[in-house]
Amino acid sequence: xxxxxxxxxxxxxxxxxxxxxxxxxxxxxxxxxxxxxxxxxxxxxxxxxxxxxxxxxxxxxxxxxxxxxxxxxxxxxxxxxxxxxxxxxxxxxxxxxxxxxxxxxxxxxxxxxxxxxxxxxxxxxxxxxxxxxxxxxxxxxxxxxxxxxxxxxxxxxxxxxxxxxxxxxxxxxxxxxxxxxxxxxxxxxxxxxxxxxxxxxxxxxxxxxxxxxxxxxxxxxxxxxxxxxxxxxxxxxxxxxxxxxxxxxxxxxxxxxxxxxxxxxxxxxxxxxxxxxxxxxxxxxxxxxxxxxxxxxxxxxxxxxxxxxxxxxxxxxxxxxxxxxxxxxxxxxxxxxxxxxxxxxxxxxxxxxxxxxxxxxxxxxxxxxxxxxxxxxxxxxxxxxxxx
Ligand code: GLA
Numbered sequence: 001x002x003x004x005x006x007x008x009x010x011x012x013x014x015x016x017x018x019x020x021x022x023x024x025x026x027x028x029x030x031x032x033x034x035x036x037x038x039x040x041x042x043x044x045x046x047x048x049x050x051x052x053x054x055x056x057x058x059x060x061x062x063x064x065x066x067x068x069x070x071x072x073x074x075x076x077x078x079x080x081x082x083x084x085x086x087x088x089x090x091x092x093x094x095x096x097x098x099x100x101x102x103x104x105x106x107x108x109x110x111x112x113x114x115x116x117x118x119x120x121x122x123x124x125x126x127x128x129x130x131x132x133x134x135x136x137x138x139x140x141x142x143x144x145x146x147x148x149x150x151x152x153x154x155x156x157x158x159x160x161x162x163x164x165x166x167x168x169x170x171x172x173x174x175x176x177x178x179x180x181x182x183x184x185x186x187x188x189x190x191x192x193x194x195x196x197x198x199x200x201x202x203x204x205x206x207x208x209x210x211x212x213x214x215x216x217x218x219x220x221x222x223x224x225x226x227x228x229x230x231x232x233x234x235x236x237x238x239x240x241x242x243x244x245x246x247x248x249x250x251x252x253x254x255x256x257x258x259x260x261x262x263x264x265x266x267x268x269x270x271x272x273x274x275x276x277x278x279x280x281x282x283x284x285x286x287x288x289x290x291x292x293x294x295x296x297x298x299x300x301x302x303x304x305x306x307x308x309x310x311x312x313x314x315x316x317x318x319x320x321x322x323x324x325x326x327x328x329x330x331x332x333x334x335x336x337x338x339x340x341x342x343x344x345x346x347x348x349x350x351x352x353x354x355x356x357x358x359x360x361x362x363x364x365x366x367x368x369x370x371x372x373x374x375x376x377x378x379x380x381x382x383x384x385x386x387x388x
Contacts, residue, residue, distance in 0.1 A: 002052050002115055003387045006068065010054035010113035013066040013073065018054035018113065019141060024132035024384030025050045026118035026125040027180035028215060028337045028346055030189055031304050032282040034312055036174030037233050038240075038275045039195035039249035041282035044176060045204065045213075045380035046184030051116040051129035052387070053093075055137040058109035063097060065090050068115040078109065083168050089116075092127045093134045095168030099160045100138060107142050119374065121221035123336075123343020127169075128177035131161040132384040135182070140386065147385070154182045154383075155197065172230045173339075186382045191286050195249050202286055204380055211294055212351040216326065216361050217374040218318035220342030229339050232314065235271045239263060248272060253280035270311035277307055298333025298348050305335035305345075314340030318370060322361050329353070329360035351377075 003021050010018040025046035032042030058064075061078040067089060074090040081098040093112060100107050112134065118126035135157050139147035146157040161178040165171050176192060179199070184190050188201040206212060240247050243262060251259050256276050260269045281300045288296040305323050309315040319336040326334040326347035334347035349357050358375035365373050 002050075002117055006052040006054045006113050006115040007388060009066065009068050009115065010056070010111070013113055014056070014064070014111045016056060018111075019056045020137070020386055021052060021054045021388040022133050022137040022140070022384070022386050023050040023052045024129045024136065024181045025184065025381050026129045027177055027184065028124060028213065028344070028378065029176065029180075030213075030337075030346070031285045031300060031335070032192070032278060033304065033308055033337070033340070034232060034236075034314065035275060035279050035282070036176040036192070036194050037172075038236050038279075039247035040275065040279040041194070042176045042192045043189050043202070043282050043285060044180035044184065044192065045189050045378075046180055046383060047118065047124060047378055048381040049118045049124065050381075051114065051118055051126065051133045053133040053137050054113040055141060056111050057141050058111060060109045062109040063094060063112070065093055065112045065114060068113070078107065083170060089130070091169045092130045092165070095164035096131050096134045096161055097138060098168050099164035100144065103160060103163075105142070105144050107138055110138070110141065112137070119217055121343070122217040122219075123222055123338030123340070124215070124217070125177040125181065125338070127165065127171075128161065128181050131164060132158075132178060132181040135161050136384045136386065151183060151199065155179070155199075158182045172233055174233075182384050184380065184383050187380050189289070189380065191282070195247070202289055204289065207351065207379070209292065209294060210351050211332070212349055212354050212377045213379070214326065214331070214347045214349050214354055214357055215344050215376055215378050216322040216347065216358075217344045218316075218322055218342060219371045219373055220316060220318045222339055222342035228314070228341055232271065232312065235268060236275060239268050239272050248275045249279065251276050253277055267313070270313070274307045274311040278304060294332055294348065298331065301333030301335040301346075301348060302327065308336055308340060312340075316340070316342055318342070318365070318373070319345050321364055321368060322373060323347070325361045325364040326357050329357045331357055
């Protein structure tokens with residue numbers, strides 16, 4: 001059990017018992033990609049894969065972090081923290097403490113042992129999982145009251161984690177991942193409405209209908225701190241400014257033709273078309289789930305992938321092959337998930353075909369001479385919380 005191993009890792013490293021163990025899930029986004037920073041809709045689920053943190057308060061302002069993945073110990077003082085001072089994996093953890101303090105929450109020194117079980121760079125939000133595990137641990141240890149069952153306080157904690165990622169780590173991400181990790185529910189998809197700040201838990205009875213979600217991690221590492229993600233975000237912000245609105249959320253799919261005509265020809269039109277149609281696809285996916293029309297959900301997945309590939313241009317050959325192979329071998333639909341440029345794709349598959357679809361994808365990668373992808377079924381898991 002990871003909980004036991006992170007607990008004993010803490011004892012071995014720091015020579016004392018931790019005060020507890022907390023964990024937080026990675027996520028897959030079912031649909032609604034590159035919509036969060038456009039104030040739009042998204043539909044993530046929490047993963048059974050989680051980041052674990054064993055923690056104990058210290059009497060001073062020192063933070064020590066040990067990672068089971070790197071066996072590295074990072075030591076810093078809360079007094080010296082500022083964006084860019086800490087880099088690499090530990091910045092996500094330390095950044096949360098910095099963000100809490102920056103917003104007036106009383107934190108002090110802490111020892112942390114970390115065991116991240118969300119694959120890194122796979123587009124499954126390993127960084128948000130780490131941030132949110134540290135966040136719930138800090139909230140409880142320092143009695144900040146942000147981690148309990150009150151969803152509004154959890155929303156606040158998610159915003160603080162996103163602030164840490166944007167300002168401390170300097171990754172210009174949109175906030176979906178932290179909301180998913182802190183507020184997801186088992187066997188539910190979360191309909192996030194970023195502009196309205198609301199969350200609706202949508203039942204996801206896939207197993208009852210003989211269906212499953214297959215994750216296909218291409219093993220092509222994506223990095224959100226590189227320029228491509230930021231450039232897509234800037235393009236959307238520029239388009240909104242040109243169109244005189246706060247965000248692209250202000251447009252409905254029905255307005256699309258007239259909106260596009262107001263923009264110069266070229267990639268900017270494609271970017272806007274993706275965002276506006278993708279937000280519409282989220283609404284239609286939720287309607288289809290409620291109507292138990294999974295064939296339609298599959299078609300919407302397919303359309304989302306095509307839009308991300310052709311209009312938003314954030315896919316890559318490995319994601320396209322995974323998606324195509326999954327469809328050809330029996331998936332109802334498939335799409336890349338997360339930021340893109342590598343990372344993972346998902347497919348909605350009949351449960352009994354899951355091993356065959358996974359084998360077909362592995363075979364297609366081998367035939368292309370690429371590194372083997374990692375394929376596994378997932379079910380929507382519970383949110384960040386205390387384990388021990
Ligand atoms: C990454 C970001 C999210 C979101 C997705 C794309 O996962 O962290 O905020 O923008 O990409 O939907």
